[in-house]
Amino acid sequence: MIKLYDKTGESLIGNLDDCISCNVTEVRNGIFDVRLVYPSMRVISNSLIKENFIVCKANDILLNQKFRIFNIKKKHSNTIEVVARHISFDLLYDFVEDISIVNQSCEYALNTIFRNSQFSRHYKGHSDIINAQDYNMSMANCLNAIAGKEGSIIDTYGTGAEILRDNENIHVLNRRGHDNGVTIEYGKNLEGFECIEDTTDLITRIYPFAKKTTSEGEITIKLDEKFIDSPRITLYSHPYIREIDFTSNFKDDEEITQSKLRLMAEKYFIENKCDIPKLTFDIKPVPLSKCVGFENLGESLSLCDIATINHKIYGITTQAKVIKTVFNVLTDRYENIQLGDPKASLGDIIGGNSNSPQVGPPGPPGQQGPPGEDANMESFPDTLPDVPQLTANVLGFASVDLSWTYENKVYYSYQIFASKTENFEPNVFDLIFEGQASSFLHQVKPNEVWYYRARAINTHGKATGLSSQVKVETRKVDDMTNYFEEAAIGRAVVGALTADYMEAGIIKGRWIDAKNLSVTDGNGKRTLDIDSYGNVNLDVKSLKISNKQVYTTDQADNAINEAIKGIETNILPNGSFNNGNNGWNKVNVSIPAPVFAYDRYWCNFYASAEEGICYAENVFDILPNRVYNFSMLLAQYNSSKNFYRIRIETQNKGSSSWFTVKEFTGRTAGTREKFEQLSYSFKSDSNANKCRVWIGKLVGETFDIYVADLFMGTGTIYARKSEFQILDDKIALKVEEGEFGTLLEQNSHAVKIAWNNISNYVQFENGGLSIYNGTVATSQKRAVFNETGNHFWRDG
Incomplete structure (x- = not known):
């Protein structure tokens, strides 16, 4: 049944019973439209107009799909030819301004796009891709943010992720299709x-180059040998030569070298398979x-x-x-x-070892080399770990838990291949996982036989040999002696239980052995994430740590150097309001004289919803390519108007536009006695010369808040009753208030989080996690969860 709805998709106009033809075309991660030919003499033909919806079956799986009419042709043969695109293409006309997500799932990133859109917030994102990634997108339509430009969801998550569009439900899947043995x-x-x-796009020889701007003008960096050849160049009658500009592959302040260009060209053949017709x-x-x-x-x-x-x-x-x-x-x-x-052959996925020498045993140690340089891709060692040893275990009816041995090195990653063919030679279709992990859950179907192999690869495109093949048979549904459908069990004693997927209100146990562990909030955001590669990621705010910034190596080095020099100058004019509200430009915002309370000056900023866009700004000079630290204190003035929107923005030399580095927004529960602290660190752009702190609101918003102690500087983050300690052997963040002192400490062997006046603490250390009770000696009473999942309890 083919139906016609109005442009809202809610009101049925009628059935298109007299269709002459109706074909739905869908391309993998591409177009999805319906082409319909209908007699022009029918009454309903007058409603075949732009933006109305055609609803029909799209294929043997997707039913009642909405297609919005966008092209109409009226022909001499008394027919109308209509082209309508799937409703998901409405996302092409929506917009997201700026999204920055750290260590979150694909599903969370998808829904963040929809939550930040202008009119597509009713869309829902779904994904079976578990591994967390960083995702950044700015100034893009929603469809491009999902698939269509560099850094999109498809570009960021999975290995060849595929989109399934089911009306307003958008699925990004590791694999949309199946191998049904057809x-x-x-x-x-x-x-x-x-x-x-x-062979139109065939390339077997690359002329790589990159451009950079210097004080003497623009220069082009190229190779002394000029060209990089594909290993397959001899398979063709002549070379297929293409010049490729790699300028965009380099960051603004990154040095362009011939060795980097050479590596990029070699990887271009591997990643794009452009040397294969x-x-x-x-x-x-x-x-x-x-x-x-x-x-x-x-x-x-x-x-x-x-x-x-x-x-x-x-x-x-x-x-x-x-x-x-x-x-x-x-x-x-x-x-x-x-x-x-x-x-294609295994070598088509990545360079492989088919023509590479076998790795032999290590030779005797050589002489001490020269001092090392800062790390970059080509400076990583061109070595390989041992061939991973793969094991598999069936969970439930159709889940295969895969684990493998690994070396936790930043320059190694692992590939897992799966096939229904015994003794298979892996290829692009068989790749089910690639990344830094030591386990993966493969979702298949009941009553199937699968074969698995694994290998490791390095940053130079080299790979180990393949692991031994592992065979797995998933269970038939009737293999379970007892199983329940829509049943409720009050209490049961079970010796062993295996399942594909399980939901529970409360799980209690003496030991929890998990290869991957995540804690997710109501928005789908991961607040705790532990993966099988040994990475532990924490959302600092959820741990009630006042300073939310986690330092990178560069930022920590800068903080250490600047702390040693004693640099703590606040470059934000009148940030503590010692000179009243001087230095603040007001646009429809009221800023009364500051009030001194609880050891500091508090300044009240407020505006009503009727005044449109309102803000106050404090503008000052900054230097390019510098790390800056910002902090401020925040409290409510009126509990019914406790909303806030605060921005840190920078401006480049010669430009009048402001770029938002960070926006804080929400509702504060802080008071002047027990305030909320906001803080952020960032690196200024290579052309930046101005910065401003913006406190205001958008149309329809209202706020009435106190702010105090605004700080911007290149030294340590300034906040009263807090300290940033830099010692010889550790970095610690410490907050004290009577008997409620807390501590976050990092040293060379552990990370400690302490509370209860620092007498109790959790410590992440080499080999596992320990929980200490400080009322007795640590050697007498503690709980330990080690890296193999075992739980030890020592008492007395």
Whole structure:
């Protein structure tokens, strides 16, 4: 049934019963539209207008999909041809200004895009990609933020992530499709076949270069040898040469060197596979449900599925992924299926070792080398760890828990391959995980047989050999002696329980052995994240630590150097309001004279909702390429108007535009006695010369707040009743107030979080996590969770 709705998608206009044709085309991570031809003499034809919705079945999985009309052609044959795009393309016209997320899941990043959009907040994001990443996006439409530009969701998460669009539900999946063992064979279930080999974008020789601006003007950096060749260059009659500008691959203050250019060109062949001709297959399959041997499968080939193509006449037998489908809504079958990215050898994924010497035992130690330089990609050692040893365990009916041995080095990562073919040679389709971890949960189907292999790779594109193959058989549903559907059990004693997925209100236990552990708040944001590679990420604010900034190595070095020099100058004019409210420019904001209370001056900023955009600003000079620390105290003046919006903004030399470095927004529960502290550290742009602190509101907002002790400087962060201690062997943040002192301390072997006047603390140390009770000696009473998941309790 094909239906027509108005532009809101809520009001049904009628059924399009007299369609002449109706085909839905979907491309993997690309276009998704319906093309419909309808008689022009019907009454409902007058409602086939732009922005109205066509609702129909999109393929054998997606039902009742909304397509918004955007193109209409009226023909002499008394017909109307209509093209409508999937409702997800409404995101093309929405906008996000600035998003910066640290160590969060793909699903959280997706929903952050929608929450920060202008009119698409009803969209919902879903993902099965568990690994957390940093995600940054600015000045982009919502669709490009998901897939369409560098740094998008697809670019950031997963290894070849794929999009599933189900009306306003957007899924970003590790793998959308499946390998159902489908074979497309000429004379059996194949009516039409076309194989296209395209060398238009073939590159076998790169001329790499990059440009940089100096005091003498713009210069071009290039290689002495000029070209970098692909290992496959001899496979063709002549070189396919392309010049490639790598300027954008370098940061503003990064040195451009020939060695970096050389490495980028070599990796370009590996990552883009531009030295392999593009192959696509256009096929017209017979519905599989009508084929001998496939009666029970139905239409088991969909977008992103993997299929084997067997064409005896042309001698082609290969596997390829479905990258495009054309679904005939009227006949309820696929009109055309296009398969691409044919299976390539292991070396096509990454450089591999097929032509590389085998790694032998280490030789005798050499002489001491010269002092090292700052780390960069090409300076990482070109070494490889041992071949990972892979193990697998079936959880529930269809979850495979994979673990492997590893070396925790920043320049090593791991690849996991899966196939239903025994003794398989891994390829691009078999890659299910790539990254720095030591475990992965592979979601498959019940009653299947899978084979797995693993290997390690380094930053130079080299790889170890493959691990031994591991075989796994998932359970049939009827393999479980007892299982319950929509049942409630009051209390039960179970010897062992395994499951694909479990939700529970409370879980109690003496030991918790988890390879990955996350604590997620109501917005889907991870406040605690521990992965199988040994990384522990904490949201500092959730631990009630006043200073939310976590220093990078560079920032810590700068803090140490500047603390030694005693640099603590506040460059923000009149930040403590000792001179009244001088230095603050007001735009429809009221700033009465400051009031001295609780050892400091508090200044009241307020504005009503009726006054539109209002703000006060304090503008001052800064230097380029410097790390600055900002802090301030915040309290409510009126508990019913405790909203705040505070920005740190910078301006480049010769520009009139302000760039928002950080925006603080929310509702404060602080008082002048028990205030809230805001703090942030940032590095100024290479052309920055101005900074301002902006306190204000947007249209429809209202605020009435106290602020005090605003500080901006290149020294230690300034905050009363707090201290930043820099000692010979540790860095500590300490806050004291009577008997409620807390401490965050980092040294060479552990990270400590203490409370109860620093008598109790949790310590993350080499090998695990320890909990100490300071009322007795630490050697007498403590709990330890080690890296293998064991729990030890010592008492007395």
